[in-house]
Amino acid sequence: MNLAIVCGSAAESLARRTAGISGAELIEVSRRTFPDGEQYVRVCGNVEGKEVAVFQSFAFSPDRLFMEYALIVDALKGMGCSRVIGVFPYLAYARQDERFAKGEPLSTRVFADLIESAGTDEVFTVDMHLHRFHEINEVFRVPATNLTAMPLLAEHYLKAGGSARALVVGPDAESRQWASKVGAILSSECIVLEKERLGDREVRISDVKRTDCSSAVIVDDMVSTGKTLLEVLGKLKGIGMKKVDAIATHSLLVEGAYARLKEAGLASLITTDTVENPHAGVSVAPLLSRALLERGKFRG
Ligand code: R5P
Secondary structure, eight states: OOEEEEEGGHHHHHHHHHHHOOOOOOEEEEEEEOTOOOOEEESOOOOOTTTEEOOOOOOOOHHHHHHHHHHHHHHHHHHHHHHEEESSSSOTTTTTSSSTTTOOOOHHHHHHHHHHHTOOOOEEESOOSSSSSSGGGGOOOOEEEOOOHHHHHHHHHHHTTTTOEEEEEEEGGGGGGHHHHHHHTTTOOOOEEEEEEETEEEEEOOOOOOOSSEEEEEEEESSSSSHHHHHHHHHHTTTTTTTTEEEEEHHHHHHHHHHHHHHHTTOOOESSSSSSOEEEOOOOOHHHHHHHHHHHHOOO
């Protein structure tokens, strides 16, 4: 096999799991930070002529993690690798996909441009926050594929005792793409609510009509502060929903979000390891492994 895998510091476990499943050689990177904060990396292995998948998940400190990624890519190119495939289980800056106010940047585009100019030849990511850009190929100029973990998450929900008749609830317009996938697998009713963002930590969610369903599953791409899930959970509890679970691909769970959700009565959060977190019951490693081995088939 001509494929090797290199792990960035924020996707180490997932990269190792994917290498184990795919049989691709895992190439180690040693790294340290200089006293003044600059980063140093060294790729330890032979990549000459190889296609190299560099894993990096851009959660929590995307700017530092991007710099680490760019240094690794430059090292690989300097060693004569034939192609760099950027594997970004969680891609940052995707939510600022519009200049919402005068003077703002189009961060989604800026970040994609930086990834490309670092030397990336191809991109894979999972459940990218695509809203105003409808397709990943509107964002990246290099070949790019947006995989989805929703079928894996829906199957896990069912296996864990979730009801195939649960009401599937998307919190906002952009969640329709994820909620409808889960709804199709469960063959259940799917509704999409309206969300108004009042600030970084405050959202307002539209009311939910009464229903015969006694359980519901909220579906979103990511949970960060957990406020979106909390508000939807409140609305569902308010109409007497007995059991409410949530499915989200990316769990950033900042500022005590998980504890707040459990306290508010969320039955379970079903999530993946795109961002390392203790609640990940589903690994996207098999999905990434298949996509890397069968690249032609997955390319969008
Ligand atoms: C935004 O539209 C996303 O799809 C999520 O709904 C949002 O980022 C979740 O953030 P939080 O958990 O902070 O409400």
